[in-house]
Amino acid sequence: MDGPFRRIYSVVARVPRGKVATYGQVARLAELTGQARIVGYALAALPPGTRLPWHRIVNARGGISQRTDGPYGHIQRARLKKERVRFDGRGLIPLETFLWRPGARFGEPRKDSHDH
DNA sequence: TTTATGGCTGTCA
DNA sequence: ATGACAGCCATAA
Numbered sequence: 001m002d003g004p005f006r007r008i009y010s011v012v013a014r015v016p017r018g019k020v021a022t023y024g025q026v027a028r029l030a031e032l033t034g035q036a037r038i039v040g041y042a043l044a045a046l047p048p049g050t051r052l053p054w055h056r057i058v059n060a061r062g063g064i065s066q067r068t069d070g071p072y073g074h075i076q077r078a079r080l081k082k083e084r085v086r087f088d089g090r091g092l093i094p095l096e097t098f099l100w101r102p103g104a105r106f107g108e109p110r111k112d113s114h115d116h
Numbered sequence: 117t118t119t120a121t122g123g124c125t126g127t128c129a
Numbered sequence: 130a131t132g133a134c135a136g137c138c139a140t141a142a
Contacts, residue, residue, distance in 0.1 A: 004139070023124055027137090034137045036124040041139065044123055057123085065123040072123080120142085129133085 004032055008042040015056045018083045019100040020093055022060050029102060040065065055079040056100075062093040 007030035015021045021029075023036035032038055043054045044067060055076040059065045066073035077087070085098050 024126095027124085032137090034125080035139085037122065037137070038124090038139060040123040045140085054123095059123080060125060067123045069123090076123095118142105121140090122138105125135105125137090127134085127136105129131105 004030065004035075004038055005042045005045065007031060008039050009052055012043070012052050012054060012057060014102070015053055015100050017053070017056075018085060018098070020056045020058050020062070020080065020085060020095070020098050021100045022058060022062075022095070023065075024060055025100075026057060036060075056083075058093060062095045062098075063091065 008026060011026050011029045012021075023039040024034075026039045027033060027036045030039070039057065043057060046052060046054055064073045064076050077091075080093070081087075085093055087093055
């Protein structure tokens, strides 16, 4: 298996506990920019007993995307809570706080030159 | 082979 | 502020 799913799984596996990533973010990290949906399909195709932290993947709003099939949304929310991820009053995760920043270190200087 | 669908996202009204 | 629409393209029929 060397297709896009492989890269997606690889990225998902790197999401640390207590943090979440959006479908779009994972897609970009997997070199599949703009193909957030593919990430959803990849996760939907995961085997039942997978060890991949699929529950750490949420939509752009910070909410849980429910599958047309089973009540996986509930499971996902429960798992996230178990990892101390908090939800706001609307059931959305404050991405400002819990979004995974790949490569971001504590006192690491930034190289971004934003408005320059 | 072609067609339909889908755990999304970013615009535009 | 919500609601609708089109566009990425991999998988399954």
